[in-house]
Structure formats: C-alpha cells, structure tokens
Amino acid sequence: KRQKLDIDFDALIESDSEVYRQLDSYVSEQLPSRKNEYTGLFKGKNLIFISAEAFSAEVIDKDRTPTLYRLANKGIQFTDYYQPASAGTTGGEYENVFGLLPTEGGSSFKITSKFKNEMIMGSQLNKRGYNGWAFHNNDYTFYDRNITHNNLGYSNGFMGFGNGMEAFVTEQFPESDLEMMEGTVDMYINKEPFNVYYMSVSGHSLYNLSNKMSAKHWEEYKDLEGYTDGVKCYLAANQELEDALAYLVDRLEQAGIADDTVIVIGADHFPYGLDYGEDIGSSDNLANLYGYPVTNYLERDHNRLIIWSGCLEKEAPITVSEPTSSLDILPTLLNLFGVDWDSRLLPGRDVFSNRSPLVFTLNYDWKTERGTFYAGSGTFVPKEGVTVSDAYVENMRKTVRNKINYCKGVLQVDYFDHVLSSLK
Numbered sequence: 409k410r411q412k413l414d415i416d417f418d419a420l421i422e423s424d425s426e427v428y429r430q431l432d433s434y435v436s437e438q439l440p441s442r443k444n445e446y447t448g449l450f451k452g453k454n455l456i457f458i459s460a461e462a463f464s465a466e467v468i469d470k471d472r473t474p475t476l477y478r479l480a481n482k483g484i485q486f487t488d489y490y491q492p493a494s495a496g497t498t499g500g501e502y503e504n505v506f507g508l509l510p511t512e513g514g515s516s517f518k519i520t521s522k523f524k525n526e527m528i529m530g531s532q533l534n535k536r537g538y539n540g541w542a543f544h545n546n547d548y549t550f551y552d553r554n555i556t557h558n559n560l561g562y563s564n565g566f567m568g569f570g571n572g573m574e575a576f577v578t579e580q581f582p583e584s585d586l587e588m589m590e591g592t593v594d595m596y597i598n599k600e601p602f603n604v605y606y607m608s609v610s611g612h613s614l615y616n617l618s619n620k621m622s623a624k625h626w627e628e629y630k631d632l633e634g635y636t637d638g639v640k641c642y643l644a645a646n647q648e649l650e651d652a653l654a655y656l657v658d659r660l661e662q663a664g665i666a667d668d669t670v671i672v673i674g675a676d677h678f679p680y681g682l683d684y685g686e687d688i689g690s691s692d693n694l695a696n697l698y699g700y701p702v703t704n705y706l707e708r709d710h711n712r713l714i715i716w717s718g719c720l721e722k723e724a725p726i727t728v729s730e731p732t733s734s735l736d737i738l739p740t741l742l743n744l745f746g747v748d749w750d751s752r753l754l755p756g757r758d759v760f761s762n763r764s765p766l767v768f769t770l771n772y773d774w775k776t777e778r779g780t781f782y783a784g785s786g787t788f789v790p791k792e793g794v795t796v797s798d799a800y801v802e803n804m805r806k807t808v809r810n811k812i813n814y815c816k817g818v819l820q821v822d823y824f825d826h827v828l829s830s831l832k
Contacts, residue, residue, distance in 0.1 A: 410440040411443060420830060444760045454669040455603045458605075460676070462642075462679040463676075476653060484720065493678050493680065498517045498551045499516060505517075506738065507528075512819055528738065529561075529741055529745075530603065539563055540564060541595060542607075544557070545585065545609050547568060560605065581612070582609045582611070583610065597660070610646070613642075638696075642693075680694075706780060715744075738754060740760070743761070774808045779791045
C-alpha cells in the first residue's frame with residue numbers, strides 16, 4: 409500500500425487558480441512511496457524532538473559524551489546525513505519541523521505563523537490526543553518564536569525565557585540546556601502520550617571563555633590534544649547538551665517509559681561560529697573539528713541525525729547508509745508514528761521507503777547514492793566504481809530545481825492547507 413491520501417488532483421487542477429495549478433500538477437505527477445516494515449514502529453509512543461544549536465557529528469564521543477554516543481549508536485544510525493545551512497538557526501528549525509528548505513531565508517518560519525500547519529508532527533500528534541509542549545531556553549521573542557512556535561500544533565503552546573522558562577534557567581549566555589531539562593521534564597513525564605519540542609541554545613557561539621557553557625566545562629576540555637582553543641570551547645559548550653540528555657534519559661528510565669519514548673536530535677546548522685564570516689576553504693577551526701579541509705557546502709553541512717527509543721536497544725541495529733538530510737526527518741517520523749499522510753506532498757523521503765535517496769541544498773548542490781553534483785563548478789563526481797550518463801545528471805539537476813521551486817511555492821501560498829482542505 410502506498411503512502412497517499414485521497415486527494416482529487418484532477419478536480420483541483422480543473423478548478424484552481426494558476427498559482428495552485430502548477431503545484432497541483434507537480435504533486436500529482438509524483439509517485440507516492442510505499443508503506444514498509446518500519447511503518448508504525450513508533451505508533452502511540454511519546455516523542456521528544458530536539459533541534460540542537462550548532463550541533464555536529466564530531467561532538468559525539470564514546471568517552472566524553474556517553475549519552476549522545478549511546479543514542480546515536482543504539483538508535484537508528486544515519487551514517488551519511490546532512491543539515492543544509494542557508495538561513496541560520498531559524499532556517500534549520502524550519503527544515504527540521506516542516507521538511508522544506510527555507511526559500512524565503514530567515515523569514516521562512518515566520519511566514520508559517522499565518523498557516524494551519526497540519527502536516528507537521530505537532531499538529532499530527534495533537535490530533536491523536538497527545539499532550540504537546542514547545543520549549544526554548546533563550547529569549548522567547550527571538551525570531552518571533554512567541555508567534556511561530558505557538559502555531560506548531562503543541563496543545564500547551566510555547567515557553568521560552570521571558571514567558572516562564574526564567575523560573576528554571578539562569579540568565580546568562582548561552583543558557584543551560586541542563587537547567588531547561590531539569591525545569592521542564594516534570595511538566596510532561598506523567599502526561600502520556602506526550603509530544604515535546606526543544607530548541608536548545610547551550611552550543612551557541614561565540615566559542616571562547618566569555619561563553620558561559622564553554623567556561624563551565626573548560627576544565628574537562630582544556631587539555632584535549634589536537635584541537636584549537638576555539639574548537640575546545642565549542643566542544644565544552646556542547647557538554648551541556650550531553651548533561652541535559654543524560655538527565656532526560658535517566659528520568660525516562662526511572663519512570664519506566666524509555667521504551668515508549670522516542671528522542672530525535674537534529675542540528676539547526678553546522679557550527680559556523682567557529683569561523684564566523686569566513687568563506688569555505690578558510691574555515692580553519694571547522695577543518696580542525698572535522699579533521700579535513702572543508703572545500704564545499706556538502707562537506708561543511710555533514711552532520712548526524714539521532715532517532716532513538718529504548719525499545720530499539722534490544723533489537724539488531726538499524727542503519728541508514730544512503731544520503732539523507734533534514735528534509736527527510738518529517739516524512740520518516742510520519743511513517744514511523746503510523747500517521748496517515750501523503751508522501752507526494754513532501755520533497756524529502758521516508759528513509760525506509762522505496763523512494764531513491766536525494767540530498768539537495770539551496771545552492772543547487774546535490775547528492776544521491778550514485779555521486780555528488782557541485783553546482784558552483786557544474787561538476788558531477790561519481791561514487792567510486794559507479795558510471796552514470798549525462799542524461800542521469802541532467803535529469804537529477806531538473807529534479808532538484810523542481811523540488812526547490814516546490815519548496816518556494818508551498819511557502820508562498822500555504823499549499824498544504826489548500827490541498828488538505830480539499831479532503832474535508
């Protein structure tokens with residue numbers, strides 16, 4: 409059975425204005441993906457989604473960050489994951505929550521404050537009787553989150569510093585992710601099923617000892633060999649996220665609900681504060697963190713997605729080795745939570761589906777299982793041992809252009825509401 413809703417695109421195309429008709433035609437031509445062995449794996453479970461400020465795969469370390477290491481290696485393992493960076497933190501949040509690229513830059517998330525936002529996890533699980541909360545440990549009005557994050561379908565709304573979080577979190581910069589967890593877990597842990605969204609801040613730049621989280625953990629990191637002081641401060645700041653997760657997992661296990669809870673962690677963007685304002689190729693601290701010179705956007709934006717539940721630790725590892733990105737998070741979660749949805753409406757894919765993997769960015773770079781295309785030079789570099797035709801490359805370039813134009817159209821006309829309203 410395919411992942412699709414009973415949308416009459418022929419009727420929509422016949423009756424819609426031109427601005428909708430182009431999108432109708434595009435979506436109607438997409439082949440919906442199939443349900444699969446992982447469909448509904450997490451149905452009825454709690455969800456805690458963390459957009460982690462400036463997180464990177466290199467933060468994860470068996471000895472220094474054992475909880476992050478556990479969640480990354482005993483959950484679903486994503487070994488070729490990317491977080492396209494194009495609009496700072498709010499752009500990364502937009503990708504994580506909406507499964508779309510922020511084609512209107514930093515304004516993208518704000519535009520959704522006027523939408524119904526029925527496609528996203530907050531709304532979908534709210535319809536299924538979940539208790540929902542959204543949290544942030546910095547200024548609750550920053551990026552207009554007091555407007556946007558109260559419109560994500562979380563039944564109990566959004567709390568940040570200034571409308572409640574200040575009762576739990578010390579005023580400093582950056583604020584503590586651990587203090588946010590300690591203050592908020594009791595609000596939902598006995599109210600299953602729950603659906604919680606966190607935007608963290610402890611990993612925020614600048615990466616020096618004026619950073620309160622870097623200073624807090626400096627003694628743990630100051631003697632690390634092979635790293636610049638900037639990278640040591642970056643890793644030290646992210647220790648606070650590790651401590652927050654250790655607290656969270658411990659509380660879930662104490663309550664006996666770790667097997668019934670899913671934790672998802674995705675970055676908002678690569679740690680650009682390490683070399684603020686520097687061009688690709690001049691990012692010395694980033695190269696120091698990654699262990700290689702950063703020469704293109706995809707190298708820069710490589711990251712790690714974490715999807716973990718206590719129930720997975722008893723099973724054989726699930727590894728996703730194909731290229732994946734933040735646009736794949738929403739469709740994958742909709743599938744795992746057994747939600748009825750239409751896979752034609754999202755430009756990303758359920759990673760367990762039969763749909764071919766594709767990572768793409770607003771720079772028109774892209775990557776598939778066959779190789780990588782760099783738009784700046786117009787060069788396709790095939791994966792070792794793979795041969796592709798010019799027609800394949802041109803077809804993929806067209807596919808990426810269409811997907812970016814689709815992201816743009818969805819945001820400009822609130823297309824999801826338009827289509828889903830036709831079902832009612």
